[in-house]
Amino acid sequence: MAASGTPGTPRVLRAMNDRAALELLVAHGPLTRTRLGELTGLSKPTASQLLTRLEAAGLVRTTGNVTGRPGPNAQLYEINPAAAHVAALSVDQEGITAAVADITGRILGEHRVNADATAESVRNRTGELVAEAVDGALAAAGLGRGELRQTVIGTPGALDPRTGVLRYAPHLPGWQSRTMRDELAEVLGTPLVIENDVNLAAVAEQHHGTAQDFDDFALVWADEGVGAAIVLGGTLLRGATGGAGEIGYMPLPGAPLARGDDSAARPDAGGGFQKLVGSPAVVKLAREHGIEAPTAPEALATALRTPGAGDAVLTELARRLATGLASVVAVVDPELVVLSGQVAQAGGERLRELVEAEMTGLALPRPLLRISAIEGDPILIGALQTALADARHTVFDTA
Numbered sequence: 001m002a003a004s005g006t007p008g009t010p011r012v013l014r015a016m017n018d019r020a021a022l023e024l025l026v027a028h029g030p031l032t033r034t035r036l037g038e039l040t041g042l043s044k045p046t047a048s049q050l051l052t053r054l055e056a057a058g059l060v061r062t063t064g065n066v067t068g069r070p071g072p073n074a075q076l077y078e079i080n081p082a083a084a085h086v087a088a089l090s091v092d093q094e095g096i097t098a099a100v101a102d103i104t105g106r107i108l109g110e111h112r113v114n115a116d117a118t119a120e121s122v123r124n125r126t127g128e129l130v131a132e133a134v135d136g137a138l139a140a141a142g143l144g145r146g147e148l149r150q151t152v153i154g155t156p157g158a159l160d161p162r163t164g165v166l167r168y169a170p171h172l173p174g175w176q177s178r179t180m181r182d183e184l185a186e187v188l189g190t191p192l193v194i195e196n197d198v199n200l201a202a203v204a205e206q207h208h209g210t211a212q213d214f215d216d217f218a219l220v221w222a223d224e225g226v227g228a229a230i231v232l233g234g235t236l237l238r239g240a241t242g243g244a245g246e247i248g249y250m251p252l253p254g255a256p257l258a259r260g261d262d263s264a265a266r267p268d269a270g271g272g273f274q275k276l277v278g279s280p281a282v283v284k285l286a287r288e289h290g291i292e293a294p295t296a297p298e299a300l301a302t303a304l305r306t307p308g309a310g311d312a313v314l315t316e317l318a319r320r321l322a323t324g325l326a327s328v329v330a331v332v333d334p335e336l337v338v339l340s341g342q343v344a345q346a347g348g349e350r351l352r353e354l355v356e357a358e359m360t361g362l363a364l365p366r367p368l369l370r371i372s373a374i375e376g377d378p379i380l381i382g383a384l385q386t387a388l389a390d391a392r393h394t395v396f397d398t399a
Contacts, residue, residue, distance in 0.1 A: 013052070015399035017042060021050055021364045022059060022079065022159035022396045026104065030063050030076040051077055057398060059083050071160060075352050079104050085141075085150040087134050087188070088383035090197065091155040093171055093224070098133035099380055100141045100148070103395060105388055108143070111136025126174030127187050134188060145189050149395065152387040153184070153192045154200040154379040156225055158242035161353055164192070168246050197221075198245060199236050200382030201340055201372075202229030209374045210338050218326060219336040219372075220247070223296075223341035226274040230332055248274030252323055276320040282343055289313050304350060314347065318354030325355065333365045340372035 018039060024039050025031060031039070037047035054060040058080055064075045081102035090097045095114040101107045113133040122260060134151070140143060157169025162180045177183070185192035202219040205211040211219070211231070219229045226248035234247040237244045250273045275281055279296035286292075286299035289309040293299035299319075303310035339352060348371060356369045374381060 004082035012399060014050075015397065017046070017050055018054060018059075018398040021047075021054065022392070025060065025077065026392070030078040032066055032074040032076055043228045045094045051139075053398070055297070056277075059395070059398075081106065083099075084391050085143060085147050086372050086384070086387035086391050087123060087137065087148055087151040087190070087379055088387050089130065089133060089153040090377055090379040090383060091153060091172065096129055096133040096136040098378065099384060100134075100137040100143060101384055101388070103149075103388070103391060105384065107384070109137040109140030111140060126180070127183055128186055130307070131187050147191045148188065150193075150317065150387045150391040151185075151188050151190045152195060152200075152383040152390070154197040154383045155193055156197055156227075158196045158238070158244075158246065160241045160243075161238075162241065167243060168249075169243065191390070193390065195383065195386060196227070196229070196238075196242070196245070197379045198227040199229045199238070200240060200386065201378040202231055202236065202338075203371060203385050204374050204378040205338050205340070205382075206231060206234075208381060209372055209378075210370045211336055214336045216332075216334050217338060218328055218332055218367075219337035219338045219340055220328065220344075221341040222277050222279075222321070222339065222343035224279045226278050226341075228328060229327075230334070232332070247324060247328060248272060248278070248325065252276060252325060252327075273324040277317065277324065277343060279343060281320075282317060285316060286313050295342075300343070300346035300351070304348070312349055314354055318345075318351060318358050320357045321351075323360030326360060329359075329364050329367060334367050336368045336370065338370050340374070340378060342363050344371055352372045 020040050021036055022379065024036060032050055033047050033330055036051070037044055040047065042050065051060060060077050061079045061080045063076050066076060069344055081104050084103040088099050088101070093115070095112060097110065097112045099107050099110045111133055113136065114128065115131050131308060155166065155169060155175060155240050157166045159181070164181060166175045166180070167173070169175060182194055197220040198219065201221060205219055211217045215234045217231050221227045228245040228247045230245055238313065252273055269290050282296035283293060283299050286303060289312050291299055291302050291306065291309055291313060293302055303313040329337070344351065352369055359366060372378065
């Protein structure tokens with residue numbers, strides 16, 4: 001007789017059917033028993049037993065009836081939102097934004113915590129700031145820490161899987177400790193993932209944005225910092241040290257060479273590609289053409305409505321972006337490149353067209369080029385998507 005839990009036994013088959021049904025309810029929303037049976041291929045009695053089992057486990061609940069059809073009204077079933085909750089955080093130089101959502105993905109509460117003014121005080125309070133951000137979001141949601149199942153934090157830089165050290169982000173004091181992940185997990189009381197912010201923007205794009213129908217794409221992020229995320233075969237490419245996509249350090253003609261982590265203590269202090277297309281570089285480029293603005297989005301907004309000088313700014317920025325993109329495309333050959341971040345969003349379709357025109361003459365594969373269509377913070381959305389996937393993997397396992 002096969003041991004309990006062995007593949008092919010009734011217990012495992014039930015668990016597989018349970019997970020399939022739960023994933024369908026996540027994807028489609030409320031379903032009747034009949035429709036769920038059709039989608040899973042289960043008989044009506046088996047589908048009924050499945051739903052009874054999941055309802056008893058607190059994973060599904062009834063939510064009204066289908067009306068307007070011949071015969072008795074069919075009862076609708078949906079995922080129980082209270083089955084689990086997750087937290088997602090987005091970290092930047094100014095502070096931390098946290099969001100708490102239920103297992104269906106509905107955001108219940110958000111909270112923003114600004115960092116202290118001095119690097120030393122931030123370094124000493126990193127754990128407190130993270131806890132404060134999460135607790136604020138939980139309070140807004142009417143929840144406590146004990147109701148969290150998973151937490152995902154998006155930060156600039158990359159967590160080296162071999163050492164646990166956050167690399168490429170010296171401008172985030174307090175985040176370089178080898179034990180930071182374990183310390184934060186202990187503070188929050190949940191499993192914790194720390195992920196590169198641009199990778200999470202790509203996750204958001206993959207599930208909710210322009211890249212939903214693409215297995216091979218690159219997302220290029222142009223903002224205060226510059227980076228890329230590479231998705232091949234539907235899977236994020238992270239690299240041996242977690243640093244795949246750190247194209248801000250990529251040496252290019254016309255940009256000083258980056259000198260490692262210490263040279264990037266400020267977004268405008270690094271070299272390479274970041275020195276050409278990061279937000280500080282855009283402000284400087286606009287100023288050289290007589291356009292004064294305190295931020296890159298404002299500079300580009302002015303450029304878009306200023307013939308002559310504005311055209312020159314946009315054309316030069318497009319040339320710089322195309323030069324960096326050419327290196328990515330030559331190595332990865334993606335089907336799609338998504339431009340994201342404040343610089344890309346502010347330049348919009350006009351900037352995209354200019355970049356595409358610059359790349360047309362290159363002897364390279366020419367992928368589709370699109371501006372991100374994500375509404376809201378793509379890093380927070382990607383962190384939430386990752387946290388939900390991890391939590392559902394655990395919660396939906398009824399074996």
